[in-house]
Amino acid sequence: MVSALRLYTEQAFLEKAQQYSAVLSSRGVDVEIEVIEKLAARFLRLNPELALCVDQEGLWLSANGMKMQPDWQGETGRLKRASLKSEMIARACNLSEKPRLIDATAGLGHDSLLMAHLGAHVTLVERHPILFSLLEDTQQRALNDKILHAAASRIQLVFSDSADYLSQQAELGNTFDVVYLDPMFPQRDQNQQAPKKQAQVKKQMQLLHLLLPEDGEMDLGDNLLPLAQKIAKRVIVKRPRLAVFLAGQSTDQQWLGDACRFDAYFQHDLKM
Incomplete structure (x- = not known):
């Protein structure tokens, strides 16, 4: 690190x-x-x-x-267009119910901002001190933005390793409606060629790759799925459309888009 x-x-x-x-x-x-x-x-x-x-x-x-830097202001246009019906992530995470949700793979926080805008109460977990500080700074500016204030105020930032945080919540007996996982370096189906528009990594992701080289292609998030299943009735995993299942575990339900999909894992017997 x-x-x-x-x-x-x-x-x-x-x-x-x-x-x-x-x-x-x-x-x-x-x-x-x-x-x-x-x-x-x-x-x-x-x-x-x-x-x-x-x-x-x-x-x-x-x-x-x-x-x-995490560009939450740049997401304003998307937020204005977004609705519970139009956003696939909203259906996958059941955002119409205004869930208590953990985003255990923070990244730049754009998905969390959208989910909070659509009503979720989000706990955003990030372990890297520099990325966490960038997110913290971005959230503070968003709280001072009249368009972003409401969504930003529904996001709680937690400086922690996600595996440790999920394990701690399980030990405390805490449960959540949703845990959302979007691994930084998702594994693709090796028999499929990535679309040309995905071949060039976006500039923001290039810098994140430089910041997080110790994780590399091995940071797939496989260890987070079973931990998330212990504390949430619904675990949602964002994947490239052709990627293999996280941790090799087949999904209970899928929502498919052109470039990505959302895999759902349900724990019906979990007590809230």
Whole structure:
């Protein structure tokens, strides 16, 4: 896991950068702040190593001339168009019932934002201190956005390893309506070729791959499924349409889209 990073900022944002540095230090990440004249695209191209940046828009991850932060503001258009009927994820997670839901594979939090917008009360779990800090910063800005405030306020961020968190909930006897799993590096059917539009990984995912190299292709989420089944009546797994089943376990029900599918696992005897 990345335990030390340089943080670039301009003099005007030094105090803010120091605050982020203190938070990251408390989470086990050593940050070396470097004040530069101008945090611009040219500077990022000339400094391609993985780093953090702080500017007027908050905390960013950067590498290879690119910047990335969870873009919840960029999801506004989708949220405005979304409905319980139009979104496949809403049917899979039974969002019409406004469930108590754990998203155990946080990523950039876009699915959690959508589910919260459609009524779910989401516990978003992330173990990586840098990614968690990016999510925390993004949520704070969303809470100050009049369009995103309601959805962001229904999301609780938890800094924890998902396997540990799910196990802890089981030990405490806590149950949830839904656990949602969308592994960062889903395994595809090796006999199928990925569509061309998926061949080039999006820029945001490229940076996440640099941040999380120790997980690589082995971070498939297989260990999370049985843990989730202990505490939720409904476990929903998002997969590429042609991917093998998570943990090799066939599903009770599926919702199929053009590029992805949602596999459902039901625990009818679980007491809520």
